[in-house]
């Protein structure tokens with residue numbers, strides 16, 4: 001069974017790499033590269049950091065518990081890896097947001113006017129709340145077992161919702177950027193499908209394929225980490241064995 005998992009996991013890693021290569025190439029090759037100076041090049045960090053943090057790293061962190069070789073590890077180790085990866089994802093998304101806010105401020109564009117920005121800001125708000133609740137509920141030693149067990153289904157459901165929000169934010173952001181740039185200041189309109197548009201439409205498809213693969217892996221019950229009460233059982237074992 002685990003070789004089927006590793007086949008899909010390999011596919012997920014390939015999609016992760018392709019999404020990264022596509023989003024960086026788009027901004028390097030067609031959008032002029034990167035800067036941190038409130039210019040148009042400052043904006044280019046936004047898609048790269050959002051896709052890297054809220055899609056690729058987030059999706060990979062979501063399936064950490066499903067990787068069979070992690071089942072030999074203590075659950076606490078998995079929890080720390082999951083929380084650590086989510087923390088880096090959160091940091092990247094905050095940086096990505098600051099890139100677009102700083103750019104808007106630099107060139108006097110109003111903030112939070114589009115449907116993309118509304119869905120996007122809700123995504124980051126939900127993600128931050130989920131991370132803090134996860135930390136308090138699952139990692140603080142003082143949190144009682146009844147809190148953990150009642151929080152777990154909500155945490156899993158919210159985690160999936162946040163990924164859907166992230167995918168919707170990315171697709172709407174890509175579409176908005178292509179409409180704004182190609183229709184506003186480029187030789188060929190979006191509807192004429194210049195090479196940039198084809199390339200970036202592919203990026204959108206890759207992001208959707210990545211999201212579908214994460215959900216595919218989360219959907220298969222057999223790939224869930226065996227629930228053996230390992231933490232408590234291990235503690236008990238170390239207490240009774242000399």
Ligand code: HEM
Nearest residue numbers: 047050054101104111112114117120121166169173174177
């Ligand atoms: C999870 C991913 C994303 C989130 C959470 C997100 C969030 C946001 C937010 C909150 C804003 C508003 C900033 C402001 O008003 O100053 C914004 C702006 C923008 N984003 Fe994203 N974004 C994401 C991905 C992307 C991607 C992949 C692109 C592709 C280029 C993109 C393109 C844009 C554009 C063009 C704007 C400026 C216009 C506007 O405010 O709608 N975004 N984004």
